[in-house]
Amino acid sequence: KSAIAHLWFVCIHPFDDGNGRIGRAIADMALSQTENSKMCFFSISHQINKDKKQYYDILKKTQNGDCEITEWIIWYLDCQLRSVEQSDETLSKVLNKAIFWQNHAETVLSKRQLEVLNLYLDGYPGKLTAKNWAKRVKVSPDTAARDIKDLVEKGILIPQQGRVRDVFYGIRCSESILVIPMPEDL
Template sequence: MATYIWQTENWPNFTYQAEAILTPLGKCRKLQGELLQQLATLDENFSLEAEATLLEAEALRTSEIEGIQLNPQSVRSSVAKKLGLEDAGIGKVGQYEENLVDILLEATLNKNAPLTEETLFSWHAALFPTGYSGRHKIQIGHWRSDEKGAMQVISGRPGKQIIHYEAPPAERLPKEVGSFLEWFATANEKDGIIRAAIAHFWFVTIHPFDDGNGRLARIITDMTMAQDEQTSRRAYSISAQIAGNRKAYYQVLEQTQKGDGNITEWLVWFINTLEQAMLKSKDLIKQTLAKADFWKTHATTPINDRQRKVLNKLLDAGLDGFEGGLTNKKYIAMTKASSATATRDLVDLVEKGMLEKSAGGRSTTYYIEITY
Protein backbone atom coordinates (compact mmCIF):
# COMPACT_ATOMS: atom_id res chain seq x y z
CA MET A 1 0.00 0.00 0.00
CA ALA A 2 1.35 3.45 -0.93
CA THR A 3 2.47 5.66 1.95
CA TYR A 4 3.12 8.80 -0.08
CA ILE A 5 1.42 10.40 -3.05
CA TRP A 6 4.37 9.78 -5.42
CA GLN A 7 4.02 6.03 -4.76
CA THR A 8 0.44 5.89 -6.08
CA GLU A 9 -0.38 4.50 -9.52
CA ASN A 10 -1.82 7.81 -10.75
CA TRP A 11 1.15 9.99 -9.79
CA PRO A 12 1.47 12.74 -10.92
CA ASN A 13 -2.06 12.91 -12.31
CA PHE A 14 -3.73 15.00 -9.61
CA THR A 15 -7.48 15.05 -9.10
CA TYR A 16 -9.72 17.47 -7.23
CA GLN A 17 -13.41 18.18 -6.63
CA ALA A 18 -14.30 21.15 -8.83
CA GLU A 19 -17.43 21.98 -6.82
CA ALA A 20 -15.34 22.37 -3.64
CA ILE A 21 -13.08 25.02 -5.14
CA LEU A 22 -15.58 26.86 -7.33
CA THR A 23 -16.78 29.35 -4.70
CA PRO A 24 -13.40 30.20 -3.11
CA LEU A 25 -11.82 30.46 -6.57
CA GLY A 26 -14.56 32.83 -7.75
CA LYS A 27 -14.07 35.06 -4.67
CA CYS A 28 -10.31 35.07 -5.18
CA ARG A 29 -10.63 35.93 -8.88
CA LYS A 30 -12.97 38.85 -8.10
CA LEU A 31 -10.56 40.17 -5.49
CA GLN A 32 -7.63 39.71 -7.87
CA GLY A 33 -9.35 41.88 -10.47
CA GLU A 34 -10.08 44.61 -7.91
CA LEU A 35 -6.49 44.54 -6.67
CA LEU A 36 -4.96 44.82 -10.12
CA GLN A 37 -7.31 47.71 -10.89
CA GLN A 38 -6.23 49.43 -7.68
CA LEU A 39 -2.58 49.00 -8.62
CA ALA A 40 -3.27 50.65 -11.96
CA THR A 41 -4.42 53.81 -10.15
CA LEU A 42 -1.02 54.33 -8.49
CA ASP A 43 1.42 56.68 -10.16
CA GLU A 44 4.90 55.35 -10.94
CA ASN A 45 6.58 56.47 -7.72
CA PHE A 46 3.98 55.09 -5.36
CA SER A 47 3.54 51.93 -7.44
CA LEU A 48 7.27 51.29 -6.97
CA GLU A 49 6.98 52.01 -3.25
CA ALA A 50 4.14 49.51 -2.90
CA GLU A 51 6.08 46.92 -4.91
CA ALA A 52 9.17 47.49 -2.77
CA THR A 53 7.18 46.85 0.42
CA LEU A 54 5.75 43.62 -0.99
CA LEU A 55 9.12 42.49 -2.32
CA GLU A 56 10.71 43.10 1.09
CA ALA A 57 7.94 41.07 2.75
CA GLU A 58 8.42 38.23 0.27
CA ALA A 59 12.19 38.09 0.84
CA LEU A 60 11.92 38.29 4.62
CA ARG A 61 9.03 35.86 5.03
CA THR A 62 10.03 33.17 2.52
CA SER A 63 13.31 32.90 4.45
CA GLU A 64 11.58 33.09 7.83
CA ILE A 65 9.45 30.06 6.95
CA GLU A 66 12.69 28.08 6.70
CA GLY A 67 13.98 29.47 10.01
CA ILE A 68 16.28 32.09 8.45
CA GLN A 69 16.04 35.55 10.02
CA LEU A 70 17.26 38.28 7.67
CA ASN A 71 18.23 41.84 8.51
CA PRO A 72 15.26 43.97 7.33
CA GLN A 73 17.52 46.96 6.62
CA SER A 74 19.80 44.83 4.45
CA VAL A 75 16.79 43.55 2.49
CA ARG A 76 15.40 47.08 2.17
CA SER A 77 18.73 48.35 0.84
CA SER A 78 18.90 45.58 -1.74
CA VAL A 79 15.31 46.13 -2.88
CA ALA A 80 15.81 49.89 -3.07
CA LYS A 81 18.93 49.46 -5.19
CA LYS A 82 17.22 47.04 -7.59
CA LEU A 83 14.15 49.27 -7.99
CA GLY A 84 16.04 52.57 -8.08
CA LEU A 85 14.45 54.05 -4.96
CA GLU A 86 15.84 56.97 -2.97
CA ASP A 87 17.21 54.94 -0.07
CA ALA A 88 19.33 52.71 -2.32
CA GLY A 89 22.73 52.11 -0.82
CA ILE A 90 21.64 52.73 2.79
CA GLY A 91 22.86 49.84 4.91
CA LYS A 92 25.14 46.92 4.15
CA VAL A 93 23.68 44.23 1.88
CA GLY A 94 24.63 40.58 2.40
CA GLN A 95 25.23 38.24 -0.53
CA TYR A 96 22.26 36.03 0.34
CA GLU A 97 19.88 38.99 0.51
CA GLU A 98 21.25 40.37 -2.75
CA ASN A 99 20.84 37.02 -4.52
CA LEU A 100 17.37 36.35 -3.11
CA VAL A 101 16.03 39.73 -4.23
CA ASP A 102 17.56 39.10 -7.67
CA ILE A 103 15.73 35.78 -7.97
CA LEU A 104 12.42 37.20 -6.76
CA LEU A 105 12.64 39.97 -9.35
CA GLU A 106 13.73 37.62 -12.11
CA ALA A 107 10.76 35.34 -11.47
CA THR A 108 8.32 38.15 -12.25
CA LEU A 109 10.28 40.34 -14.68
CA ASN A 110 11.16 37.29 -16.82
CA LYS A 111 7.86 35.58 -16.14
CA ASN A 112 7.50 34.24 -19.68
CA ALA A 113 11.01 32.79 -19.87
CA PRO A 114 11.13 28.97 -19.93
CA LEU A 115 11.54 27.30 -16.55
CA THR A 116 14.42 24.87 -17.10
CA GLU A 117 16.85 22.73 -15.13
CA GLU A 118 19.47 25.42 -15.69
CA THR A 119 17.13 28.05 -14.21
CA LEU A 120 16.51 25.94 -11.13
CA PHE A 121 20.22 25.20 -10.71
CA SER A 122 21.13 28.88 -10.96
CA TRP A 123 18.42 29.89 -8.47
CA HIS A 124 19.53 27.17 -6.08
CA ALA A 125 23.18 28.23 -6.32
CA ALA A 126 22.16 31.83 -5.64
CA LEU A 127 20.32 30.78 -2.47
CA PHE A 128 23.46 29.07 -1.17
CA PRO A 129 26.38 31.24 -2.33
CA THR A 130 28.83 29.55 0.07
CA GLY A 131 27.82 25.99 -0.83
CA TYR A 132 26.67 25.46 2.75
CA SER A 133 23.29 25.34 4.46
CA GLY A 134 24.18 26.41 7.98
CA ARG A 135 27.20 24.27 8.85
CA HIS A 136 26.37 21.54 6.35
CA LYS A 137 27.89 21.34 2.87
CA ILE A 138 25.21 20.64 0.26
CA GLN A 139 25.01 19.81 -3.43
CA ILE A 140 24.86 22.98 -5.52
CA GLY A 141 23.89 22.90 -9.17
CA HIS A 142 22.89 19.23 -8.89
CA TRP A 143 19.90 17.27 -7.75
CA ARG A 144 20.24 15.78 -4.29
CA SER A 145 21.71 12.32 -3.77
CA ASP A 146 20.71 9.63 -1.27
CA GLU A 147 24.26 9.00 -0.04
CA LYS A 148 23.26 9.97 3.50
CA GLY A 149 19.88 8.26 3.34
CA ALA A 150 16.43 9.12 2.04
CA MET A 151 15.29 12.76 1.95
CA GLN A 152 12.88 13.03 4.88
CA VAL A 153 11.01 15.82 6.62
CA ILE A 154 11.47 15.09 10.33
CA SER A 155 10.58 16.79 13.60
CA GLY A 156 11.24 15.98 17.24
CA ARG A 157 14.26 15.06 19.33
CA PRO A 158 16.58 12.13 18.51
CA GLY A 159 14.88 8.93 19.59
CA LYS A 160 11.45 10.54 19.44
CA GLN A 161 11.48 11.80 15.88
CA ILE A 162 8.41 11.87 13.67
CA ILE A 163 8.76 11.36 9.91
CA HIS A 164 6.26 13.68 8.25
CA TYR A 165 7.26 12.98 4.68
CA GLU A 166 9.78 11.09 2.57
CA ALA A 167 10.58 12.38 -0.92
CA PRO A 168 11.08 10.25 -4.06
CA PRO A 169 14.48 8.49 -4.30
CA ALA A 170 17.27 10.51 -5.91
CA GLU A 171 17.51 8.10 -8.85
CA ARG A 172 14.02 9.18 -9.93
CA LEU A 173 14.72 12.91 -9.88
CA PRO A 174 15.73 13.46 -13.54
CA LYS A 175 12.45 11.89 -14.68
CA GLU A 176 10.38 13.54 -11.92
CA VAL A 177 11.75 17.03 -12.57
CA GLY A 178 11.50 16.48 -16.33
CA SER A 179 7.79 15.64 -16.01
CA PHE A 180 7.21 18.72 -13.84
CA LEU A 181 9.02 21.08 -16.23
CA GLU A 182 7.20 19.64 -19.25
CA TRP A 183 3.85 20.16 -17.50
CA PHE A 184 4.82 23.68 -16.46
CA ALA A 185 5.67 24.60 -20.04
CA THR A 186 2.42 23.28 -21.51
CA ALA A 187 -0.19 23.80 -18.76
CA ASN A 188 -1.07 27.41 -19.61
CA GLU A 189 -4.62 26.44 -20.52
CA LYS A 190 -5.43 25.61 -16.89
CA ASP A 191 -6.80 28.23 -14.51
CA GLY A 192 -3.80 30.30 -13.44
CA ILE A 193 -4.46 30.10 -9.70
CA ILE A 194 -5.02 26.34 -9.83
CA ARG A 195 -1.86 26.02 -11.92
CA ALA A 196 0.13 28.01 -9.32
CA ALA A 197 -1.19 25.81 -6.50
CA ILE A 198 -0.32 22.61 -8.36
CA ALA A 199 3.14 23.92 -9.31
CA HIS A 200 3.89 24.79 -5.68
CA PHE A 201 2.70 21.43 -4.35
CA TRP A 202 4.31 19.33 -7.09
CA PHE A 203 7.76 20.92 -6.77
CA VAL A 204 7.91 20.79 -2.97
CA THR A 205 6.72 17.16 -3.12
CA ILE A 206 9.51 16.16 -5.52
CA HIS A 207 11.96 17.96 -3.19
CA PRO A 208 14.80 17.81 -5.73
CA PHE A 209 17.49 19.68 -3.76
CA ASP A 210 19.28 19.12 -0.45
CA ASP A 211 17.81 22.37 0.85
CA GLY A 212 15.88 25.41 -0.38
CA ASN A 213 12.97 23.49 -1.91
CA GLY A 214 10.30 25.50 -0.09
CA ARG A 215 11.82 28.82 -1.10
CA LEU A 216 12.09 27.69 -4.73
CA ALA A 217 8.50 26.39 -4.69
CA ARG A 218 7.29 29.81 -3.54
CA ILE A 219 9.41 31.57 -6.19
CA ILE A 220 7.88 29.31 -8.84
CA THR A 221 4.46 30.26 -7.42
CA ASP A 222 5.33 33.94 -7.89
CA MET A 223 6.37 33.25 -11.48
CA THR A 224 3.18 31.31 -12.19
CA MET A 225 0.94 34.06 -10.82
CA ALA A 226 2.86 36.72 -12.78
CA GLN A 227 2.16 34.68 -15.93
CA ASP A 228 -1.51 34.47 -15.00
CA GLU A 229 -1.80 38.22 -14.39
CA GLN A 230 0.58 39.20 -17.21
CA THR A 231 2.28 41.80 -15.07
CA SER A 232 5.82 42.09 -13.78
CA ARG A 233 4.70 44.13 -10.78
CA ARG A 234 4.35 42.23 -7.55
CA ALA A 235 0.77 42.63 -6.33
CA TYR A 236 0.90 40.69 -3.03
CA SER A 237 3.15 38.48 -0.90
CA ILE A 238 1.95 34.92 -0.53
CA SER A 239 5.05 34.02 1.50
CA ALA A 240 4.12 36.63 4.11
CA GLN A 241 0.69 35.01 4.41
CA ILE A 242 2.13 31.49 4.63
CA ALA A 243 4.65 32.65 7.25
CA GLY A 244 1.78 33.83 9.43
CA ASN A 245 0.15 30.39 9.21
CA ARG A 246 3.09 28.02 8.97
CA LYS A 247 1.58 25.28 11.11
CA ALA A 248 -1.47 24.96 8.86
CA TYR A 249 0.79 25.12 5.77
CA TYR A 250 2.86 22.14 6.88
CA GLN A 251 -0.20 20.24 8.05
CA VAL A 252 -2.05 20.50 4.74
CA LEU A 253 1.11 19.65 2.81
CA GLU A 254 1.66 16.54 4.93
CA GLN A 255 -1.94 15.39 4.64
CA THR A 256 -1.96 15.84 0.86
CA GLN A 257 1.47 14.25 0.40
CA LYS A 258 0.20 11.17 2.25
CA GLY A 259 -2.96 11.08 0.13
CA ASP A 260 -4.10 9.22 -2.96
CA GLY A 261 -3.65 12.05 -5.48
CA ASN A 262 -6.77 14.05 -4.62
CA ILE A 263 -5.42 17.52 -3.83
CA THR A 264 -8.74 19.29 -3.15
CA GLU A 265 -7.82 20.17 0.44
CA TRP A 266 -4.50 21.70 -0.66
CA LEU A 267 -6.16 23.72 -3.42
CA VAL A 268 -8.80 25.15 -1.08
CA TRP A 269 -6.12 26.08 1.47
CA PHE A 270 -3.93 27.68 -1.19
CA ILE A 271 -6.80 29.71 -2.70
CA ASN A 272 -7.90 30.96 0.73
CA THR A 273 -4.31 31.89 1.62
CA LEU A 274 -3.92 33.74 -1.67
CA GLU A 275 -7.17 35.61 -0.99
CA GLN A 276 -5.88 36.74 2.42
CA ALA A 277 -2.60 37.89 0.85
CA MET A 278 -4.58 39.93 -1.68
CA LEU A 279 -6.76 41.50 1.02
CA LYS A 280 -3.65 42.64 2.89
CA SER A 281 -2.24 44.03 -0.33
CA LYS A 282 -5.44 46.02 -0.94
CA ASP A 283 -5.01 47.56 2.51
CA LEU A 284 -1.39 48.37 1.66
CA ILE A 285 -2.46 50.13 -1.53
CA LYS A 286 -5.07 52.18 0.36
CA GLN A 287 -2.34 53.10 2.80
CA THR A 288 0.03 54.03 -0.04
CA LEU A 289 -2.61 56.25 -1.65
CA ALA A 290 -3.33 57.91 1.70
CA LYS A 291 0.39 58.54 2.12
CA ALA A 292 0.52 60.09 -1.36
CA ASP A 293 -2.42 62.37 -0.54
CA PHE A 294 -0.80 63.43 2.73
CA TRP A 295 2.46 64.48 1.08
CA LYS A 296 0.58 66.15 -1.76
CA THR A 297 -1.32 68.25 0.78
CA HIS A 298 1.89 69.19 2.58
CA ALA A 299 4.16 69.43 -0.47
CA THR A 300 5.28 72.96 0.37
CA THR A 301 5.34 72.63 4.17
CA PRO A 302 8.92 73.14 5.41
CA ILE A 303 10.09 70.35 7.73
CA ASN A 304 13.45 68.86 8.66
CA ASP A 305 14.76 65.36 7.91
CA ARG A 306 13.95 64.10 11.41
CA GLN A 307 10.33 65.13 11.09
CA ARG A 308 10.01 63.62 7.62
CA LYS A 309 11.46 60.31 8.80
CA VAL A 310 9.02 60.03 11.71
CA LEU A 311 6.01 61.09 9.63
CA ASN A 312 6.84 58.42 7.05
CA LYS A 313 7.09 55.80 9.80
CA LEU A 314 3.66 56.83 11.10
CA LEU A 315 2.17 56.71 7.61
CA ASP A 316 3.74 53.32 6.88
CA ALA A 317 2.44 51.89 10.16
CA GLY A 318 -1.19 52.59 9.20
CA LEU A 319 -4.10 52.89 11.59
CA ASP A 320 -3.09 50.25 14.13
CA GLY A 321 0.61 49.80 13.45
CA PHE A 322 1.97 52.38 15.91
CA GLU A 323 0.85 50.97 19.23
CA GLY A 324 0.19 53.65 21.82
CA GLY A 325 0.71 56.45 19.32
CA LEU A 326 3.79 58.63 18.88
CA THR A 327 5.35 60.02 22.05
CA ASN A 328 8.32 62.26 22.79
CA LYS A 329 10.24 59.19 23.96
CA LYS A 330 9.57 57.28 20.72
CA TYR A 331 10.53 60.33 18.66
CA ILE A 332 13.88 60.47 20.49
CA ALA A 333 14.46 56.73 19.89
CA MET A 334 13.79 57.07 16.15
CA THR A 335 15.76 60.26 15.53
CA LYS A 336 18.43 60.25 18.29
CA ALA A 337 17.42 63.85 19.01
CA SER A 338 17.58 65.41 22.46
CA SER A 339 14.39 65.66 24.50
CA ALA A 340 14.21 69.43 23.92
CA THR A 341 14.70 69.04 20.16
CA ALA A 342 12.06 66.30 20.01
CA THR A 343 9.58 68.50 21.83
CA ARG A 344 10.23 71.43 19.45
CA ASP A 345 9.87 69.18 16.40
CA LEU A 346 6.58 67.73 17.62
CA VAL A 347 5.09 71.10 18.56
CA ASP A 348 6.13 72.42 15.14
CA LEU A 349 4.39 69.53 13.36
CA VAL A 350 1.20 70.14 15.35
CA GLU A 351 1.26 73.85 14.51
CA LYS A 352 1.69 73.02 10.81
CA GLY A 353 -1.30 70.66 10.87
CA MET A 354 0.76 67.54 10.15
CA LEU A 355 0.17 65.95 13.55
CA GLU A 356 -2.63 66.08 16.07
CA LYS A 357 -2.12 65.93 19.81
CA SER A 358 -3.97 63.72 22.25
CA ALA A 359 -3.45 64.34 25.96
CA GLY A 360 -4.29 61.22 27.89
CA GLY A 361 -2.68 59.03 30.49
CA ARG A 362 0.76 59.94 31.74
CA SER A 363 2.14 61.33 28.49
CA THR A 364 1.08 63.26 25.42
CA THR A 365 0.66 61.22 22.26
CA TYR A 366 0.59 62.36 18.65
CA TYR A 367 -1.07 60.89 15.58
CA ILE A 368 -1.81 61.71 11.95
CA GLU A 369 -5.42 62.41 11.11
CA ILE A 370 -5.78 60.54 7.85
CA THR A 371 -8.36 58.32 6.17
CA TYR A 372 -7.11 54.96 4.88
Protein backbone atom coordinates in the same frame (compact mmCIF):
# COMPACT_ATOMS: atom_id res chain seq x y z
CA LYS B 1 -3.42 26.08 -11.39
CA SER B 2 -0.90 27.74 -9.07
CA ALA B 3 -1.87 25.58 -6.08
CA ILE B 4 -1.66 22.37 -8.08
CA ALA B 5 1.63 23.31 -9.78
CA HIS B 6 3.19 24.08 -6.41
CA LEU B 7 1.88 20.89 -4.80
CA TRP B 8 3.03 18.64 -7.65
CA PHE B 9 6.49 20.16 -7.70
CA VAL B 10 7.10 19.75 -3.96
CA CYS B 11 5.64 16.21 -4.06
CA ILE B 12 8.01 15.22 -6.90
CA HIS B 13 10.86 16.78 -4.88
CA PRO B 14 13.43 16.65 -7.72
CA PHE B 15 16.34 18.33 -5.92
CA ASP B 16 18.25 17.73 -2.70
CA ASP B 17 17.75 21.34 -1.66
CA GLY B 18 15.63 24.32 -2.72
CA ASN B 19 12.44 22.47 -3.72
CA GLY B 20 10.26 24.69 -1.50
CA ARG B 21 11.76 27.92 -2.85
CA ILE B 22 11.43 26.75 -6.45
CA GLY B 23 7.88 25.50 -5.77
CA ARG B 24 6.91 28.92 -4.35
CA ALA B 25 8.50 30.64 -7.37
CA ILE B 26 6.48 28.37 -9.67
CA ALA B 27 3.33 29.26 -7.72
CA ASP B 28 4.02 33.00 -8.01
CA MET B 29 4.81 32.63 -11.71
CA ALA B 30 1.55 30.77 -12.36
CA LEU B 31 -0.40 33.48 -10.52
CA SER B 32 1.28 36.29 -12.44
CA GLN B 33 0.54 34.57 -15.78
CA THR B 34 -3.18 34.40 -15.03
CA GLU B 35 -3.39 38.15 -14.48
CA ASN B 36 -1.99 39.00 -17.94
CA SER B 37 0.09 41.65 -16.24
CA LYS B 38 3.79 42.23 -15.86
CA MET B 39 3.19 43.35 -12.28
CA CYS B 40 1.86 41.25 -9.43
CA PHE B 41 1.06 43.13 -6.24
CA PHE B 42 1.00 40.15 -3.91
CA SER B 43 3.23 37.16 -3.28
CA ILE B 44 1.93 33.76 -2.30
CA SER B 45 5.55 32.81 -1.62
CA HIS B 46 5.90 35.48 1.06
CA GLN B 47 2.64 34.43 2.70
CA ILE B 48 3.56 30.73 2.67
CA ASN B 49 6.81 31.65 4.43
CA LYS B 50 4.81 33.53 7.07
CA ASP B 51 2.49 30.51 7.56
CA LYS B 52 5.25 27.88 7.37
CA LYS B 53 3.97 25.61 10.16
CA GLN B 54 0.46 25.41 8.67
CA TYR B 55 2.00 24.95 5.24
CA TYR B 56 4.08 21.96 6.31
CA ASP B 57 1.13 20.44 8.21
CA ILE B 58 -1.27 20.62 5.25
CA LEU B 59 1.44 19.55 2.82
CA LYS B 60 2.27 16.47 4.90
CA LYS B 61 -1.41 15.61 5.32
CA THR B 62 -2.02 15.94 1.57
CA GLN B 63 1.05 13.93 0.57
CA ASN B 64 0.29 11.10 3.01
CA GLY B 65 -3.36 10.89 2.11
CA ASP B 66 -5.30 9.32 -0.74
CA CYS B 67 -4.33 11.94 -3.37
CA GLU B 68 -7.33 14.10 -2.41
CA ILE B 69 -6.16 17.72 -2.73
CA THR B 70 -9.35 19.62 -1.88
CA GLU B 71 -8.16 20.51 1.62
CA TRP B 72 -4.83 21.68 0.14
CA ILE B 73 -6.63 23.87 -2.41
CA ILE B 74 -8.83 25.40 0.30
CA TRP B 75 -5.79 26.15 2.48
CA TYR B 76 -3.88 27.56 -0.49
CA LEU B 77 -6.76 29.86 -1.52
CA ASP B 78 -7.06 31.08 2.07
CA CYS B 79 -3.30 31.72 2.07
CA GLN B 80 -3.68 33.61 -1.20
CA LEU B 81 -6.47 35.73 0.32
CA ARG B 82 -4.22 36.61 3.28
CA SER B 83 -1.49 37.52 0.79
CA VAL B 84 -3.80 39.88 -1.09
CA GLU B 85 -4.99 41.45 2.19
CA GLN B 86 -1.38 41.99 3.28
CA SER B 87 -0.61 43.55 -0.08
CA ASP B 88 -3.63 45.82 0.23
CA GLU B 89 -2.40 46.97 3.63
CA THR B 90 1.11 47.62 2.30
CA LEU B 91 -0.15 49.50 -0.76
CA SER B 92 -2.45 51.60 1.46
CA LYS B 93 0.55 52.65 3.57
CA VAL B 94 2.51 53.58 0.45
CA LEU B 95 -0.43 55.54 -0.94
CA ASN B 96 -1.05 57.34 2.37
CA LYS B 97 2.61 58.32 2.55
CA ALA B 98 2.60 59.57 -1.06
CA ILE B 99 -0.57 61.61 -0.45
CA PHE B 100 0.90 63.00 2.78
CA TRP B 101 4.11 64.20 1.11
CA GLN B 102 2.19 65.55 -1.88
CA ASN B 103 -0.05 67.58 0.45
CA HIS B 104 2.94 68.86 2.44
CA ALA B 105 5.46 69.35 -0.36
CA GLU B 106 5.73 73.08 0.37
CA THR B 107 5.78 72.76 4.17
CA VAL B 108 9.10 73.65 5.77
CA LEU B 109 10.17 70.86 8.13
CA SER B 110 13.30 70.22 10.14
CA LYS B 111 15.47 67.15 9.61
CA ARG B 112 14.14 65.69 12.90
CA GLN B 113 10.55 66.24 11.84
CA LEU B 114 11.18 64.58 8.47
CA GLU B 115 12.87 61.61 10.14
CA VAL B 116 10.11 60.96 12.67
CA LEU B 117 7.25 61.56 10.24
CA ASN B 118 8.77 59.13 7.73
CA LEU B 119 9.35 56.61 10.48
CA TYR B 120 5.70 56.65 11.58
CA LEU B 121 4.36 56.82 8.03
CA ASP B 122 6.35 53.64 7.33
CA GLY B 123 4.54 51.88 10.17
CA TYR B 124 6.82 52.34 13.18
CA PRO B 125 5.13 50.60 16.12
CA GLY B 126 4.10 52.65 19.11
CA LYS B 127 2.15 55.82 19.53
CA LEU B 128 3.53 59.14 18.41
CA THR B 129 4.14 60.92 21.71
CA ALA B 130 6.62 63.59 22.83
CA LYS B 131 8.38 60.95 24.93
CA ASN B 132 8.76 58.55 21.99
CA TRP B 133 9.82 61.42 19.73
CA ALA B 134 12.55 62.50 22.17
CA LYS B 135 13.80 58.93 22.54
CA ARG B 136 13.81 58.27 18.78
CA VAL B 137 15.82 61.34 17.72
CA LYS B 138 17.78 61.68 20.97
CA VAL B 139 16.61 65.14 21.97
CA SER B 140 15.25 66.56 25.20
CA PRO B 141 11.52 66.22 25.92
CA ASP B 142 11.23 70.02 25.59
CA THR B 143 12.75 69.96 22.09
CA ALA B 144 10.44 67.09 21.11
CA ALA B 145 7.46 69.05 22.44
CA ARG B 146 8.49 72.11 20.39
CA ASP B 147 8.86 69.98 17.23
CA ILE B 148 5.42 68.47 17.82
CA LYS B 149 3.82 71.84 18.63
CA ASP B 150 5.16 73.19 15.32
CA LEU B 151 3.63 70.25 13.43
CA VAL B 152 0.28 70.70 15.22
CA GLU B 153 0.27 74.39 14.25
CA LYS B 154 1.00 73.40 10.63
CA GLY B 155 -1.95 70.97 10.69
CA ILE B 156 0.24 67.90 10.22
CA LEU B 157 -0.26 66.32 13.65
CA ILE B 158 -3.62 66.09 15.37
CA PRO B 159 -3.77 65.54 19.16
CA GLN B 160 -6.04 62.59 19.87
CA GLN B 161 -9.04 63.32 22.04
CA GLY B 162 -9.57 61.83 25.47
CA ARG B 163 -5.97 62.00 26.69
CA VAL B 164 -4.95 64.26 29.57
CA ARG B 165 -1.48 62.84 30.18
CA ASP B 166 0.84 61.45 27.55
CA VAL B 167 -1.01 62.99 24.63
CA PHE B 168 -0.49 61.04 21.45
CA TYR B 169 -0.88 62.32 17.92
CA GLY B 170 -2.32 61.19 14.64
CA ILE B 171 -0.81 62.21 11.32
CA ARG B 172 -3.11 64.01 8.89
CA CYS B 173 -2.50 62.28 5.56
CA SER B 174 -5.33 64.00 3.71
CA GLU B 175 -8.81 64.44 5.12
CA SER B 176 -8.25 61.32 7.20
CA ILE B 177 -6.00 60.95 10.22
CA LEU B 178 -3.56 58.08 10.54
CA VAL B 179 -3.43 56.94 14.16
CA ILE B 180 -0.36 54.89 14.98
CA PRO B 181 -1.34 51.74 16.93
CA MET B 182 0.45 50.59 20.06
CA PRO B 183 2.27 47.23 19.72
CA GLU B 184 -0.43 45.51 21.78
CA ASP B 185 -3.07 46.96 19.39
CA LEU B 186 -1.34 45.34 16.39
